[in-house]
Amino acid sequence: MDRNSPRLAQLLPGMAGMALVGGSVTVSRTLVDAPLFTSQAVRYAAATATLLLLARFAGARVVRPRGREWLWLAGLAVSGLVLFNVAVVRGVAHAEPAAVAVAVACVPLVLGLVGPLLERRRPSRQVLLAAPVVMLGAVLVEGTGRTDAVGLGWAALALCCEAAFTLLAVPVLPRHSPWGVSVHATWMGAAVFATLGVTREGPSAVTKLTMTQWAATGYLALMVTAVAFVLWYSTVRAVGAGRAGLLTGIAPLSAALVATASGTGAPGATVWLGIAVVIAGLVLGLRQRAAERAGVEPVGEPVREPVGRR
Template identity: 80%
Template sequence: MVGMTLVGSSVTVSRTLVDAPLFTTQAVRYTAATAILLVMARLAGARLLRPRGREWLWLAGIAVSGLVLFNVAVVRGVAHAEPAVIAVAVACVPLVLGVLGPVLERRGPSRQVLLAAPVVMAGAVLVEGTGRTDAVGVAWAALALGCEAAFTLLAVPVLRRHSPWGVSVHAMWLAAVLLAVLGAVSEGPSAVGELSGVQWAAVGYLALMVTAVAFVLWYSTVRAVGSGRAGLLTGIAPLAAAAVGTVSGGGTPSASVWLGIVVLILGLVGGIRPRRVPAGERHPHRTEYPVPPRRPDAKV
């Protein structure tokens, strides 16, 4: 929940980077986040392992889809669609994770999660609103949805061996390298000098709180409760964005936003609360036998 709150709060901060060179700025962000996370991992005593075999493919997939392509899809998408369209597409993540996540985890989907996911999605749509788009905008929105889901799904096979610390570190430095190459080719090596002081501060906040801290919190949650239930928590991001927008002078939320907040909270509570298991289902392979009463003169 804390991680998704940080992600939602980044919407206001990210607006200061609209005019900044995209690839170069993101390369600086992920490079700084990698350095920060290495220090944090050392202080926490976390052991970082070198990837091997197919693990490189999973980690590279996270970097390419969840970190590089997602940013490209959002930036290119808003040129053909209003930002709300991209946000609505990303709001479908809980349902995607609820269906595909358990498959990668080799278990059946949770009925509780599948029932709560559409409620969370509906609440997010009410909070974010809708907007105009064209066919190209729809395609970019669909790509953003796929990349956002891949950020979690591709981590499932490597979380057990590498831990949230390892997955975060490897995904970050791989993305930093890719973005640095893209930035050098398309924006030039001197693009980093175009960043203003305010933009450097924004990059620092994104690197520390929204990347280094939020990544570890998110992957820790995925490993602890599963990708399906964790996916429901993405609904917290629109709530945080709406709250930060109100505090920062965005005005009082409309009635539809308040309704969306209520729907979101109901969906989160319904999907995350522990399911009560009847006593007879807790130990299906154990038969309960009545214990005969003990005689008063029996030795203990």
């Protein structure tokens, strides 16, 4: 498998996963007034059950974590699922949503730098050049917003947690596969959210969910968690965290297009410019270079055995 020249078939799952995540923004807004911890506990518990069922039909084997794998997976669940959701909710209390989104838009650069190191490879210069372009395009699509010092802190935490969702999966993906990583992350996340829900919101909080919120939770559990997680981790395993990170720029594009389709009006000139910039960044970072087309291995970027492979 050549991670330096990813094929479209390897990228499509990640692209679809990010499109689902971006397109869920409208659905997620229906949960603004819902009990945060309880609704998320229901979401991830339902996603775990769905993943186990789908994995069985797909013939995928989910194995028990062992040794340090527990730490990687627990860290992924706590940071990428629990703390990320808390950081976003608390962050928008001190900053406009666009300000938090701009911080999260820096994920491609973080993954481009750190991801290859976890995979025991040198970061790709091509990806590092493309990442700021994708980030700029995402900022143009999402806009900017006002914030205070506390808001900046929450935004920075949201960025770290979003990056951790991918990076902490890298060492365990070879043994656990996208199915296993997704299952273990969701059940651990559900357990933490359930504990927080019972202690902070009370056992009766689940009865406060409206029918609309139940429907939204079900959609998020199925499409944005169960399906999108497996799609995303499939691409991360196939092309590496660095190149996969560029695909996060698709999420704001999807959000903008879905918002337009839902009747909020046509995007402005800045949004269309941002969409064009993101696409340019993806082409720059994912296109096959001349040396690769000629079958020459790029100097200084050997594909080595990933950390944690047994």
